[in-house]
Amino acid sequence: MGSNYPRFYFNSTSTAEGGCSKLMAQPPSAVVSGLLFDMGDVLYDSTVWRRWLMQLLRRFDLHLDYKTLFQPWDRKYLREVHRGERPLCDAFREFMDSIGLKKPQIDEIELACQARRCQLEQDTRPLPGVRATIARLHESGLKLGVLSDSEYPGKELEKRMMRFGLEEYFTTIVSSRDLGQTKPAPACYLGTLKRMGLTANESAFVGHDAEELAGARAVGMRTIAFNYDHDAEADIYIARFEELTQEVAKPTELAAAG
Numbered sequence: 024m025g026s027n028y029p030r031f032y033f034n035s036t037s038t039a040e041g042g043c044s045k046l047m048a049q050p051p052s053a054v055v056s057g058l059l060f061d062m063g064d065v066l067y068d069s070t071v072w073r074r075w076l077m078q079l080l081r082r083f084d085l086h087l088d089y090k091t092l093f094q095p096w097d098r099k100y101l102r103e104v105h106r107g108e109r110p111l112c113d114a115f116r117e118f119m120d121s122i123g124l125k126k127p128q129i130d131e132i133e134l135a136c137q138a139r140r141c142q143l144e145q146d147t148r149p150l151p152g153v154r155a156t157i158a159r160l161h162e163s164g165l166k167l168g169v170l171s172d173s174e175y176p177g178k179e180l181e182k183r184m185m186r187f188g189l190e191e192y193f194t195t196i197v198s199s200r201d202l203g204q205t206k207p208a209p210a211c212y213l214g215t216l217k218r219m220g221l222t223a224n225e226s227a228f229v230g231h232d233a234e235e236l237a238g239a240r241a242v243g244m245r246t247i248a249f250n251y252d253h254d255a256e257a258d259i260y261i262a263r264f265e266e267l268t269q270e271v272a273k274p275t276e277l278a279a280a281g
Contacts, residue, residue, distance in 0.1 A: 055245060055271060057166035057221045059212065061230040062173070062180065064250050066153050067187070072136075072143050079135060083128055095121070105172040105199040149187045150250075152264040159268050161192040168195040170215045170228075176200045195219045207238020216244075229267070231255070 063069030073093055080087070100114040112133065119129045161167055171180055177198040184190040197215045199205045206212070216226055228239035229247045233255040236246045240256075248257035249264060259270050 054225060055165070055227045056225045057168065057216075057219055057227075058160065058247075058267075058271070059168045059170055059215060059219070059226055059228045059239075059244070061206075061228075061232070061235060062169050062171035064231045065150075065229055066157075066169075066189070067147050067149050071147070072140055075139055075143070076132075076136065079132060083124060083132075085122060085124075087122070092122070102172075102205050104174045105205045106203055107200045111174045144183075147183075147186075149189065150264060154188055156265050156267050157189055157192050160271070163268075163271075165271065166219055166221060167193045168197070168215055168219045169193055170197050170206065170211060172199040172205045174200070206232070206235040207241070209238065209242045212239055212242045212244060227258075227271075 060066060070089075073089070077087070077089065077092065080092075096118050100118045103109045104111045104114050115136070116129055116133060119132060124132070157167065169180065169184070173180060175183075175198060177196050177200070180198050181190055181196050184193065184196060190196070195215060195218045197211075197218065199211065202211055202214055204210050212228065213223065216223060219226075223243035227245040227247055228236065229249060230236050230239065231248065231250045231252065233252040236248055236251070236255050236257050240246050240258075245259075246257040247259045247261060247267070247270065248255045249261050249267075251257070251260065261267060261270065
């Protein structure tokens with residue numbers, strides 16, 4: 024093992040009934056010493072601005088469903104922003120042009136979006152159960168880190184975590200901007216784990232995106248899916264964030280239960 028932190032095991036008692044978490048086949052004694060979290064849609068809801076934008080675009084007779092609108096944005100445009108290769112505003116204007124909007128329309132939408140994003144970012148709060156669960160996981164001795172694909176550097180993400188009341192619980196908060204790469208690139212996971220003082224085989228990744236969960240598994244991490252894509256594959260699926268404390272149990276607790 025690469026760290027001196029306590030060793031914990033994935034609980035193997037989950038079921039898929041009644042909307043509860045479900046567990047895929049894995050060794051019964053899956054040891055973890057740390058958890059690496061995605062940020063958007065895991066610790067907080069990052070879809071609020073997007074849903075507002077969809078409503079705005081309907082004023083311009085663009086009636087697109089969420090996936091049709093944002094999948095190209097995420098895969099083609101936003102990754103360049105998150106790697107620090109281009110400004111967000113440039114990528115956004117090109118994206119608006121690609122869906123058929125004219126320059127005056129793009130100017131109007133961009134101005135409205137800038138104001139709305141600033142307001143929403145200040146108003147954003149953690150998802151239900153996140154604060155209490157993160158505090159309990161930290162108190163249990165697990166090492167916790169964040170790896171986020173973001174247009175902001177890690178220092179700005181630390182400020183957001185401070186607003187959430189969570190910054191003190193995480194040893195490491197890393198942005199894709201710091202790395203020049205986005206998930207699912209192996210260097211993202213491995214570079215962040217190195218900063219945490221952990222190896223892949225003693226860590227688990229908590230995420231929602233199918234590609235990012237697959238990337239974590241590819242480097243040897245165990246995976247926990249929360250608020251996840253319909254096609255996501257993971258070792259454990261949880262319906263409520265609080266279930267993390269049930270799925271990651273001390274060896275002594277498992278021995279007593281057995």
